[in-house]
Amino acid sequence: MPRILHPKAPPRPKWQHQALAELQQLVGFPSISTEPQYAGAVRACAMWLADHLRGIGLDGVRVFETPRHPVVYAEKLVGPHKPTLLVYGHYDVQPVAPVAAWTVPPFGGLVRGNKLYGRGASDDKGQLFTHVKALQLLLAGGQPLPLNVKLLLEGEEEIGSPNLGAFVRQHRRLLRADWAVLSDTNLISVEQPSLTYGLRGSLAAELTVQGPQAELHSGIFGGAVLNPLQALSEMLAALHDADGRVAIPGFYDAVLPASVAERAYLHRHGPPDAQLLREAQVGQGWGEPGYSLYERTTLRPSLSITGLSGGYQGEGVKSVVPPQASAKLSFRLAPGQDPHEVERQLRAYVQRLTPPQVQATLRSQLHAPPYTVDPAHPVMQAAAQAYAEGFGRAPVLQRSGGTIPVVSLFEQHLGIPTVLMGFGLPNDRKHGPDEFLYLPNFWRGIRTSLTFLRRLGRFPTTSLS
Known part of the structure; x- marks a missing residue:
């Protein structure tokens, strides 16, 4: 079995100390x-990134305003005779609630052993x-x-x-x-790098059920007026x-079935049910029969209820x-x-389910189609070779159950494929x-990116597009 290349233990090279300190600032x-x-912190982060990109030698750095949060752009152009890679990432993060569940400061950038803790450490600032940092090392070489x-x-x-x-x-x-690269996905494990070739799509919606115009006394009106919470619960069930x-x-009519060969490959190389249950910290799985848990979260569609609100939420009784x-x-x-x-299907079904005593409204918030890139595409092959050099082992192919809207935008409006070159871990x-970035993967990721950039530089500008 090939030897896994681990970064040297402390003392680290000077550039690694600097890179880690800068990542701690970003987190x-x-x-x-x-x-x-x-909103002010989001803007401050954008400005910090813009200053940092200028400082490492990138050109054309701009902070573009949008109706909500800024976009940061930078470039380094060496000439029309060379191909062009678009590097995408996001610097915004998820909320940290419940804060009491954290054992470290959510934005402290604390390093313990080989892990850097903080919201966004893995998703997506570290990645x-x-x-x-790979670009900085190349530019510093002169x-x-x-x-x-x-x-x-x-x-x-x-x-x-x-x-x-x-x-x-x-x-x-x-x-x-010519291509884009995005690092916001996971490796299969610490020991085994992986290259993602497919993402699920996404639809986010909020369903609201309206009953009386104001709160009613449950002793006077309970049993005489349909409770919106009850109506919503029955609709959700x-x-x-x-x-x-x-x-x-x-709902399933347009789903493209996976081939026997793809299912067999994912079965051989994907995580077994027991591993996914351990990672979820539950004792038993749930979902569509006839598929492994990995298949249910990657090849098959799903619907999750991610939030409920209504009624009194305080202490005691109201x-x-x-x-x-x-x-x-x-x-x-x-896929498919x-x-x-799907939103149209949902609206028709909600209308059918809504009791006549209440009104239901549905507000959609996100539409992102599924995405698949051919693993045999030359740019994917270049990425696989870069992983092999950066991690000391060839990657396996995997699908992800997540959604990254930008890949479909790049495919639709720029006509380019996106390489999903992740360095996160499932856990x-x-x-x-207590989100964290596993630092050995950070150093291996930099090495992988360096190799990827060099390999792509050998291709003519249009051969892979």
Whole structure:
């Protein structure tokens, strides 16, 4: 078995000390994009990144305003005779609540052993920083870059990139490239690197049920007026059947079945059910029959209820019938599904389920189609070779159950494939308390990015597009 290349234990080289200190600064920004009170921190993070990119020698650094959070752009162009790579990352992060569940400061950038803790350490500040540091090392060498490089760093990925589509359409010429690379996915394990070739799509929606115009005394009106919380609960229960399949009529009609060969490959190289249950810290799985847990989270679609609100939430008792209740719904879509068609199906089903005593409204918030890139594409082969050199072992192919809206935007508006070159781990607690970046993968990621940049620089400008 090939030897895994581990970075040298302390003392680290001087550049590693500097890179780690800078990453700690970046993680220190509470750049939570979804909560308005952190808008200033999101902007401060964008400005820090812009200054940092200028400082390492990139050109054309600009901070573009959007209706909500800024986009940071930078480039280093060596000439039209060389191909161009577009590097994408996001500097915004998820909320940290419940703060009491954290054992370290969420934005402290604390290093313990071989882990750097903090919200965004893995998703996505640490991962995007691998490419920034690789570029810095190349530029510090005094030689021209092996290819043209453009960077696009956004501050709204965690809220579905609502303004990125308009930005990409408006700046097609500025963003023109041969390929894109994005590091916001996971490796299979510490020992085994992996290259992601598929993502599920996404539809996010909020369902609200309205009953009386104001709170009613439950002793006077309970049993006489339909409670919106009860109506919503019954509607939500009808979204799945007893076997765990989504019960929306027509929901599975467009799903493209995976081939026997693909299912066999994923079975050989993907995580077994027991591992996924351990990572989820649950004792038993749930979901669509006939598929492994890995297949359910990558090849098959799903519907999750991610939030519920309505009624009294304080201590003790308040005897009321609430005026309304709401639920947040998160669909993950399989190859072949269109998020707009799924929304249409959902609206028709909600209308059918709504009792006549209440009114239901549905507000959609995110539409992102599924994405697949051919693993045999030459740019994917270059990425696989870079992993083999950076990690000392060839990667296996994997699908991810997550959604990254930008890859479809690049495919639709720029006509380029995106390489999903992740360096996170399945257990690094993304979106949860005590999120961390495994530092050995940070150093290996930088080495992998260096190799990837050099390999792409050998291709002519149009051979892989």
